[in-house]
Amino acid sequence: MTDTDVEYDESVDARGAACPGPLMDLIGKMRDVDSGTVVRLVSDNDRSLTDVPEWAAEAGNDLLAVEEGEDHNEFYVEKA
Amino acid sequence: MTEHIVVVGGGTGGTVLANDLADRLDAEIDAGDVRVSLINDDPDHVYKPVWLYVPFGQREPADGRRPLADLVDDRVDLRIDRVTEIDTDAKRLRLQGSPQSVGYDYLTLATGSTLAPEEIPGLAEGGHDFYSESGATALREELLSFTEGTLVLSVVGTPHMCPAAPLEFVFMADSWFRERGLREDVDIVYTYPIQRVHGNPHIAEWARPIMDERGIEVETFFNTEAVDPEARTITSMEGTELDYDLLVDIPPHSGVDLIEAAGLGDGWVDVDRHTLEAEAAEDVYALGDTADTGVPNAGSVAHYQAGVVGQRLASEVRGRPPTATYDGKTLCFVETGMDAASFVEFDYENPPSPAPPSEKLHWSKLAYNESYWLTARGLL
Ligand SMILES: Cc1cc2nc3c(=O)[nH]c(=O)nc-3n(C[C@H](O)[C@H](O)[C@H](O)COP(=O)(O)OP(=O)(O)OC[C@H]3O[C@@H](n4cnc5c(N)ncnc54)[C@H](O)[C@@H]3O)c2cc1C
Numbered sequence: 001m002t003d004t005d006v007e008y009d010e011s012v013d014a015r016g017a018a019c020p021g022p023l024m025d026l027i028g029k030m031r032d033v034d035s036g037t038v039v040r041l042v043s044d045n046d047r048s049l050t051d052v053p054e055w056a057a058e059a060g061n062d063l064l065a066v067e068e069g070e071d072h073n074e075f076y077v078e079k080a
Numbered sequence: 081m082t083e084h085i086v087v088v089g090g091g092t093g094g095t096v097l098a099n100d101l102a103d104r105l106d107a108e109i110d111a112g113d114v115r116v117s118l119i120n121d122d123p124d125h126v127y128k129p130v131w132l133y134v135p136f137g138q139r140e141p142a143d144g145r146r147p148l149a150d151l152v153d154d155r156v157d158l159r160i161d162r163v164t165e166i167d168t169d170a171k172r173l174r175l176q177g178s179p180q181s182v183g184y185d186y187l188t189l190a191t192g193s194t195l196a197p198e199e200i201p202g203l204a205e206g207g208h209d210f211y212s213e214s215g216a217t218a219l220r221e222e223l224l225s226f227t228e229g230t231l232v233l234s235v236v237g238t239p240h241m242c243p244a245a246p247l248e249f250v251f252m253a254d255s256w257f258r259e260r261g262l263r264e265d266v267d268i269v270y271t272y273p274i275q276r277v278h279g280n281p282h283i284a285e286w287a288r289p290i291m292d293e294r295g296i297e298v299e300t301f302f303n304t305e306a307v308d309p310e311a312r313t314i315t316s317m318e319g320t321e322l323d324y325d326l327l328v329d330i331p332p333h334s335g336v337d338l339i340e341a342a343g344l345g346d347g348w349v350d351v352d353r354h355t356l357e358a359e360a361a362e363d364v365y366a367l368g369d370t371a372d373t374g375v376p377n378a379g380s381v382a383h384y385q386a387g388v389v390g391q392r393l394a395s396e397v398r399g400r401p402p403t404a405t406y407d408g409k410t411l412c413f414v415e416t417g418m419d420a421a422s423f424v425e426f427d428y429e430n431p432p433s434p435a436p437p438s439e440k441l442h443w444s445k446l447a448y449n450e451s452y453w454l455t456a457r458g459l460l
């Protein structure tokens with residue numbers, strides 16, 4: 001398990017989602033939320049470690065934190 | 081007591097399953113121990129892969145339709161009606177056209193995907209698609225009169241049916257305009273939501289150089305936010321705006337409402353990806369596009385999964401433990417032009433490795449499409 005102090009408003013658990021599942025799941029959630037909302041993505045796909053930061057930068061959203069765990073990682077993204 | 085197996089959805093997966101059960105359980109059905117019902121909301125069976133060829137004038141929508149009654153084994157009770165509600169506790173279904181509900185002992189959901197263009201402002205008005213019969217027919221008219229300008233193919237919704245189809249469409253459009261001497265006057269732009277041209281990295285790596293070689297422009301990280309049909313622009317969440325003269329889109333997809341209402345999943349049925357059993361209810365299976373397994377939404381997947389569910393259901397009604405499992409097998413021919421195609425095969429463990437495009441594979445794809453009607457009948 002991972003612990004973090006980042007507070008979030010919405011969470012997406014994409015564990016088990018096939019590639020490019022986790023990033024698409026995050027994008028789908030970001031579509032629905034208002035600016036300023038912090039979304040947590042839980043992913044067990046290692047590609048998320050590169051996909052998510054790349055997309056966040058491209059879309060101008062803030063990647064607040066990445067918590068790397070043993071069997072999954074958590075990403076905290078704030079919608080611009 | 082007669083065990084009642086109900087299959088909802090008479091598309092690829094549901095039809096193959098109903099015929100598979102009729103074959104496996106023929107003795108039990110004849111003895112009155114088992115009854116198999118197939119419920120579909122259309123008297124016709126629709127084979128969607130035909131729609132890729134309709135915009136280029138190579139197939140007619142009618143080529144993708146056959147009366148379901150001609151395809152389904154006589155031992156199956158075929159019912160043309162729409163299921164409107166599933167009660168997994170009482171094991172009953174409500175139908176649109178009948179006041180009487182239907183009870184089941186085992187249920188399989190094979191209700192496929194539906195299109196939801198309304199999720200994106202301006203998309204229904206400004207875009208064309210080849211993901212529906214009416215869309216493919218309207219797109220054919222547009223393409224025939226399109227002699228210059230920018231054609232944008234935008235993958236708006238994922239997951240979507242047949243992940244290869246958007247690539248196939250731009251490859252075919254490229255060849256089609258070349259053959260007609262119009263390619264110099266037509267720009268083709270392809271947009272995709274993530275940083276590659278396809279969700280699967282192996283297929284993306286294979287496709288990208290072909291696109292570059294053919295002059296197909298690529299916009300990645302493009303998640304369509306809105307379409308302005310007046311100004312003919314398409315805008316992404318990432319802040320990119322593209323002009324188009326003809327917009328072809330892969331619309332957002334959704335599952336059928338009754339799945340969420342029945343608590344079986346978020347539009348798609350949550351299943352064990354090996355046994356295909358629903359996670360939230362007993363004696364319920366899902367297969368094909370409806371089943372949330374993470375594998376592509378493809379007819380080949382629905383076909384393989386139908387064999388697995390057929391074996392499991394037959395074991396269950398015979399009181400034996402079901403042993404068949406789905407290993408993620410997916411098979412796909414990928415058109416790379418008007419007369420060449422590639423082929424991929426993969427599963428949960430083994431990634432795809434696209435075959436070099438050839439004319440032979442193109443003819444194999446067309447031959448598969450022709451012989452599909454035998455597949456649906458359970459003969460192939
Ligand atoms: C343009 C295009 C090209 C494609 N090309 C390929 C290809 O080359 N290879 C490939 O493998 N796949 C391809 N596919 C994908 C393939 O067609 C689908 O993945 C496949 O049809 C899924 O099968 P299914 O049984 O899950 O659903 P479907 O075949 O869509 O069937 C679902 C059925 O359920 C019925 N239904 C829905 N709700 C209800 C209800 N409430 N009550 C009663 N009935 C209901 C529907 O009417 C339909 O008959 C393509 C798809 C498209 C759109």
